[in-house]
Amino acid sequence: MSRRQLIVVAVLLLVAAALPFVVSNYRTFQFTLVLVYAIALLGLNMLTGYNGQISLGHGAFYALGAYCTAILMDRFGFPYWATLPIAGAVCLLFGFLFGLPALRLEGLYLALATFALGVSLPQLLKYHHFEKWTGGVQGIVIQKPEAPFGLPLKPDQWLYFFTLAVALVMFALAWNLLRGRVGRAMIAIRDNHVAAEAMGVNNAMYKSLTFGVSAMYTGVAGGLSAIAVQFVAPDSFDIFLSIKFLIGIVIGGLASIPGAIFGALFLQFVPNVADEISKAAPWAIFGLFLLAFVYVMPMGISGAIRMGLARLAQKRQNT
Amino acid sequence: MKFKLVPIALAVAAALAIPTANAQKKYDPGASDSEIKIGNTNPYSGPASAYGTIGKTIAAYFKMVNEQGGVNGRKVNFISYDDGYSPPKTVEMARKLVEQDQVLFVFQTLGTPCNTAIHKYMNMSKVPQLHVATGATKWNDPKNFPWTMGWQPNYQTEGQIYARHILETKPNAKIGILYQNDDYGKDYVKGLKDGLGAKAASMIVKEVSYEVSDPTVDSQIVQLQSSGADVFFNVTTPKFAAQAIRKAFDIGWKPVQYLNNVSASKATVLIPAGLEKSAGVITTAYLKDMNDKEWANDPAIKKWEAFMKKYYPDGSLIDPSNIYGYTVATTLHQVLKQAGDNLTRENVMKQAATMKGFYVDTMLPGVNINTAGDDFAPIESVQLQKFNGNDWERFGKVMGK
Numbered sequence: 001m002s003r004r005q006l007i008v009v010a011v012l013l014l015v016a017a018a019l020p021f022v023v024s025n026y027r028t029f030q031f032t033l034v035l036v037y038a039i040a041l042l043g044l045n046m047l048t049g050y051n052g053q054i055s056l057g058h059g060a061f062y063a064l065g066a067y068c069t070a071i072l073m074d075r076f077g078f079p080y081w082a083t084l085p086i087a088g089a090v091c092l093l094f095g096f097l098f099g100l101p102a103l104r105l106e107g108l109y110l111a112l113a114t115f116a117l118g119v120s121l122p123q124l125l126k127y128h129h130f131e132k133w134t135g136g137v138q139g140i141v142i143q144k145p146e147a148p149f150g151l152p153l154k155p156d157q158w159l160y161f162f163t164l165a166v167a168l169v170m171f172a173l174a175w176n177l178l179r180g181r182v183g184r185a186m187i188a189i190r191d192n193h194v195a196a197e198a199m200g201v202n203n204a205m206y207k208s209l210t211f212g213v214s215a216m217y218t219g220v221a222g223g224l225s226a227i228a229v230q231f232v233a234p235d236s237f238d239i240f241l242s243i244k245f246l247i248g249i250v251i252g253g254l255a256s257i258p259g260a261i262f263g264a265l266f267l268q269f270v271p272n273v274a275d276e277i278s279k280a281a282p283w284a285i286f287g288l289f290l291l292a293f294v295y296v297m298p299m300g301i302s303g304a305i306r307m308g309l310a311r312l313a314q315k316r317q318n319t
Numbered sequence: 320m321k322f323k324l325v326p327i328a329l330a331v332a333a334a335l336a337i338p339t340a341n342a343q344k345k346y347d348p349g350a351s352d353s354e355i356k357i358g359n360t361n362p363y364s365g366p367a368s369a370y371g372t373i374g375k376t377i378a379a380y381f382k383m384v385n386e387q388g389g390v391n392g393r394k395v396n397f398i399s400y401d402d403g404y405s406p407p408k409t410v411e412m413a414r415k416l417v418e419q420d421q422v423l424f425v426f427q428t429l430g431t432p433c434n435t436a437i438h439k440y441m442n443m444s445k446v447p448q449l450h451v452a453t454g455a456t457k458w459n460d461p462k463n464f465p466w467t468m469g470w471q472p473n474y475q476t477e478g479q480i481y482a483r484h485i486l487e488t489k490p491n492a493k494i495g496i497l498y499q500n501d502d503y504g505k506d507y508v509k510g511l512k513d514g515l516g517a518k519a520a521s522m523i524v525k526e527v528s529y530e531v532s533d534p535t536v537d538s539q540i541v542q543l544q545s546s547g548a549d550v551f552f553n554v555t556t557p558k559f560a561a562q563a564i565r566k567a568f569d570i571g572w573k574p575v576q577y578l579n580n581v582s583a584s585k586a587t588v589l590i591p592a593g594l595e596k597s598a599g600v601i602t603t604a605y606l607k608d609m610n611d612k613e614w615a616n617d618p619a620i621k622k623w624e625a626f627m628k629k630y631y632p633d634g635s636l637i638d639p640s641n642i643y644g645y646t647v648a649t650t651l652h653q654v655l656k657q658a659g660d661n662l663t664r665e666n667v668m669k670q671a672a673t674m675k676g677f678y679v680d681t682m683l684p685g686v687n688i689n690t691a692g693d694d695f696a697p698i699e700s701v702q703l704q705k706f707n708g709n710d711w712e713r714f715g716k717v718m719g720k
């Protein structure tokens with residue numbers, strides 16, 4: 001990281017840390033959800049943005065993570081923080097296993113296969129033989145965690161900081177992974193898989209591992225969402241959630257780590273704005289926003305910022 | 320000195336008098352001399368958006384109330400957000416309503432999973448979750464959830480009413496049950512069993528269930544026929560209800576059929592099933608249906624139509640959801656009138672829980688709203704009706720409490 005980047009990150013962190021003391025509990029809760037979405041989008045971005053595999057079913061991994069957390073807390077009395085590594089591990093395994101057969105599928109065919117996963121999971125969650133654990137359509141209500149060690153924080157603030165800490169770890173790991181050898185191999189496969197193979201990249205291994213890691217990120221985000229919302233039910237994870245994730249990474253910026261945060265902000269706040277503009281057709285308004293973003297910023301928000309900065313630097317050089 | 324004490328004494332007396340003069344006016348967040356803020360979530364988008372019209376009807380109703388001077392001089396500010404029938408979104412919106420908009424209470428939040436998601440939150444923050452738009456039985460639990468109340472007849476009550484009718488008309492019936500395998504289906508079955516009492520075990524000869532994901536219920540109907548049942552209790556949502564009625568007719572099974580109110584629609588169930596195949600089906604009703612010839616010229620329906628044309632001109636005049644929205648909004652209007660100047664959350668709950676024989680003219684004659692401190696189920700009476708091959712015909716007395 002250059003010095004300027006370090007300064008930007010430090011300032012952003014300071015703002016993020018100060019946020020819950022400035023805004024209301026409700027806003028804090030919304031920003032917690034932004035962080036949760038950002039982790040999920042980062043996961044999907046690894047797969048789609050960096051590795052070129054399209055997934056229309058990441059909502060399923062999000063649901064799987066959420067249910068892991070909810071079931072562990074509700075039926076087995078796990079503390080909330082201990083459920084996240086397990087939710088992540090379960091999703092890693094499922095993602096890896098799903099990635100193996102999906103290897104044979106390219107582009108649109110993979111999109112369809114993952115779509116099938118996203119569509120079927122909400123119904124599987126209602127399946128009556130699993131009801132003992134999943135609570136069927138009724139879902140599971142879980143307890144909201146309180147701040148530990150007698151910290152003078154409200155539950156919403158504590159949850160925000162907890163989520164922020166998890167997000168930081170996940171982002172740091174992703175940054176390390178993506179800028180190194182592994183990241184280069186992933187991008188090489190996306191750009192030209194034959195050439196990548198010729199250079200000695202094990203395509204099959206990298207693709208399924210990427211799928212697994214991507215699913216793990218989304219699963220951890222799902223677990224965090226269950227803790228924040230304190231409720232999981234099959235209706236929370238319909239197919240539109242998967243599509244929302246895809247919208248999020250495209251709007252935020254493909255193959256961009258900060259893009260995940262921009263995408264998350266978009267997903268969290270734009271639908272609310274749309275609802276306030278029109279009750280009759282909130283989705284039409286949302287669609288307009290989407291069109292506007294795609295036309296004005298074809299490379300996503302992070303791409304637009306990058307281009308803006310480049311232009312500014314050029315101007316400075318010229319003068 | 321003596322004279323100087325008089326004005327002081329007067330001032331003290333006046334100071335003491337002011338709070339007593341104001342004692343009747345009591346406000347919690349969301350209420351003031353000029354306004355009452357009410358929150359709501361509805362699915363304006365998403366899979367259940369057909370129900371979104373309920374929220375719009377309620378908004379139109381309070382627009383009318385405000386034009387006519389409001390409730391006890393206060394304007395109603397009805398704030399409704401889209402939750403897309405997604406429970407996490409409902410949580411977010413309910414928190415926005417309570418913490419940011421500071422509403423006095425939320426009203427008619429729609430959907431069983433959506434209300435379940437905020438059930439605990441509303442009760443922990445002690446904000447009323449009033450007249451929720453779902454028929455699950457769990458909303459009537461004042462002991463554990465004193466801030467939540469339902470409105471429409473719940474599924475168990477309805478099941479009990481079918482049980483009473485079966486016991487009266489066919490005490491030796493052999494009952495076969497088809498139900499959707501979730502809390503909604505199980506609520507109905509429990510109601511029926513409770514209603515049958517000790518005879519339940521001997522009268523129910525077969526229970527089969529289906530999943531929402533099943534393509535058809537044909538095999539279940541064949542199973543029920545072969546069990547020898549002569550009464551068929553059909554606890555299904557519209558698509559499956561139509562399949563079940565048609566299949567039973569086609570394989571020559573001719574039981575007495577009880578169909579849950581959820582699927583009592585002629586347009587979405589009986590016409591797809593076939594009108595002649597649906598003849599004889601029995602169900603319940605508690606609201607006037609504008610599509611029913613009997614009510615076509617009813618003054619209450621005419622009044623409702625005039626309201627719709629003026630305040631909600633885009634709304635459908637043949638959608639029963641709009642009668643539902645109008646009726647439940649009228650109920651809330653009464654609660655607010657009763658609350659008077661004491662607009663605390665506690666008093667809103669108290670007034671909602673002390674309604675005695677309240678009647679809205681869009682309900683069937685004889686159906687009343689009754690609540691008490693230990694009874695948070697406002698409408699518990701319905702009337703049976705039978706399909707004659709062309710129309711629903713109501714019969715018998717209004718049953719229930």
